[in-house]
Amino acid sequence: MKILAIETSCDETAAAIIEDGRKIITNIVASSAAMHEKTGGIIPEMAARQQVTSIIPVIDEALKGYSFDRDIDAIAITSGPGLIGSLLVGVESAKTLAMLSGKPIIPVNHVIAHLYANFLDTNDMPQFPALGLVVSGGHTEFFYLKSPKELKWLGGTIDDAAGEAFDKTARLLGLGFPGGPEISAKAKEFRIRNLVEGQGIKLPRPMMKDESLNFSFSGLKTAVHREVQRLKRKNELSEGWIQNISFEIEESITDVLVEKTLNAIEKFKVKSLLVGGGVAANRRLTEKFKLKAGNVNLHIPEPKLCTDNATYIGSYAAFNYFPLDWRKIEARPDLDVEV
Ligand code: KG4
Ligand code: ZN
Numbered sequence: 001m002k003i004l005a006i007e008t009s010c011d012e013t014a015a016a017i018i019e020d021g022r023k024i025i026t027n028i029v030a031s032s033a034a035m036h037e038k039t040g041g042i043i044p045e046m047a048a049r050q051q052v053t054s055i056i057p058v059i060d061e062a063l064k065g066y067s068f069d070r071d072i073d074a075i076a077i078t079s080g081p082g083l084i085g086s087l088l089v090g091v092e093s094a095k096t097l098a099m100l101s102g103k104p105i106i107p108v109n110h111v112i113a114h115l116y117a118n119f120l121d122t123n124d125m126p127q128f129p130a131l132g133l134v135v136s137g138g139h140t141e142f143f144y145l146k147s148p149k150e151l152k153w154l155g156g157t158i159d160d161a162a163g164e165a166f167d168k169t170a171r172l173l174g175l176g177f178p179g180g181p182e183i184s185a186k187a188k189e190f191r192i193r194n195l196v197e198g199q200g201i202k203l204p205r206p207m208m209k210d211e212s213l214n215f216s217f218s219g220l221k222t223a224v225h226r227e228v229q230r231l232k233r234k235n236e237l238s239e240g241w242i243q244n245i246s247f248e249i250e251e252s253i254t255d256v257l258v259e260k261t262l263n264a265i266e267k268f269k270v271k272s273l274l275v276g277g278g279v280a281a282n283r284r285l286t287e288k289f290k291l292k293a294g295n296v297n298l299h300i301p302e303p304k305l306c307t308d309n310a311t312y313i314g315s316y317a318a319f320n321y322f323p324l325d326w327r328k329i330e331a332r333p334d335l336d337v338e339v
Helices: 033-037 044-062 084-101 110-119 162-172 179-192 218-233 239-268 283-292 311-319
Strands: 002-007 012-019 023-031 074-080 105-109 130-135 140-147 150-156 272-276 297-299
Touching: 002 044, 002 084, 002 311, 012 044, 012 311, 023 044, 033 044, 044 084, 074 084, 074 110, 074 311, 084 105, 105 110, 105 311, 110 130, 110 140, 110 272, 110 311, 130 239, 140 239, 162 179, 162 218, 162 239, 179 239, 179 283, 218 239, 239 283, 272 283
Parallel strands: 002 074, 074 105, 130 272, 272 297
Antiparallel strands: 002 012, 012 023, 130 140, 140 150
């Protein structure tokens, strides 16, 4: 079965053809991130306008070499959560295709679907039960997966998400958007200069020792703000300090994510760990998981499948094949992840 999947929740316009939930046939992503770099963050109205311009060329490109009428069996669409203007573009386009073709259409929760990138183009299918960790721009959530069809929310961030922490602290340091890769690059420079951990500025690891399955990253942002203000007052916010603070931000976020995940693995006695979402593209996070997640099977998608794209939307829809009448599908910016 081939599914045409469409994803427009934020600043990426994406379409993909996925076969049997496991194989990527085509995968097209157009991003307006470069446009947002200038403003240091996403302006929803600008992102939505770019979605309108990109959606038809992106779907057309994803279908190249295939016939929508003959080759595509169903349509999968991100219905939420996300930015309303962006979501509407994908949702209404997908509904139009469904209305005209009569093909089944499946609405998909974008956040949960991130985990399904781990089922794509791999011979190493995760074993269940599994723990899912979604770390994206707006979400940091734990899920328990009894199987790819049976999933339960366990806990998540009570304020800023991990990606948001990267983006907001990058902004405080005057770095570009999205913040994750920018912070990571500066942290790497700090490591290359061979300064060992323990020197220079240290930042907190919020809620790391807390027993719950919740996260909080706003304290980290406040701590960075305080350090930046202190250095600015003394006119000392040099490249060296920016690299030091970036290093600590990356260490703090990855330490908290790894430590909490190890506790959850222990608690729920899972066989595999599935990580997904933009922050899963972080190399330091992968390094730490590889070092520490000893006796579970670790699954992290390749970086280009971590950040927003439509492939995992198609995979999720294949494993959770619940088509709806297109008239009943609507964009839901606040779609809940607590399932
Ligand atoms: O999943 P995603 O592409 O979009 C959302 O659904 O939010 O995640 C975007 C987030 C951004 O906050 C971005 O800074 C972060 O993922 N990100 C990274 C890296 N690449 C993207 N964070 C840390 N390291 C990276 N290499
Ligand atoms: Zn995402």
